[in-house]
Amino acid sequence: EPEVTQTPSHQVTQMGQEVILRCVPISNHLYFYWYRQILGQKVEFLVSFYNNEISEKSEIFDDQFSVERPDGSNFTLKIRSTKLEDSAMYFCASSAGTSGRNLYFGPGTRLTVT
């Protein structure tokens, strides 16, 4: 069965550093998403991406965040200057966009900001 993959599985960075989290969505999918889960809290929507542009973003997704689909297969989330409160599990997801709406999640990247 096709799956969404994410790298790295765990990233440790110092406060103020830039990080790029990488995702490879399922190949024929058209809609791409990032969610995050701070330890012990609910999964929160960050951003959705379709047709090479952001279609929706949450208030969490401020100017420090950006997304890109640089080469037709990868989907990246960049955090320009990490803060301690960015420590979380980041999930990538993709969807074919057809009715019925199956959203497939990757295994997540655990980001630890020290």
Added chain:
Amino acid sequence: AQSVTQLGSHVSVSEGALVLLRCNYSSSVPPYLFWYVQYPNQGLQLLLKYTTGATLVKGINGFEAEFKKSETSFHLTKPSAHMSDAAEYFCAVSTGANSKLTFGKGITLSVRP
């Protein structure tokens, strides 16, 4: 705006017992409703979903859920728990085919031998 309420953080059942995980939602438009399961160190896996049509939805691993509009509920059930069902379960709502998901805070299911 939409929201999901999952009361409690932990449910413990005996193997073979009924599993009931509660979910209530709030949505200003007809909702799409989902249950996801997360096993340790893994991503979120779709258990089942309700979009339109039949209100009793069957999913993987013997789980089912019933959409009750009058009660704004979408409770997850399984007649007989198995040890492998131990995981975290998330209820989620969206308002459109490709709209964002809004998750509940999740509930941890433990299964006692």
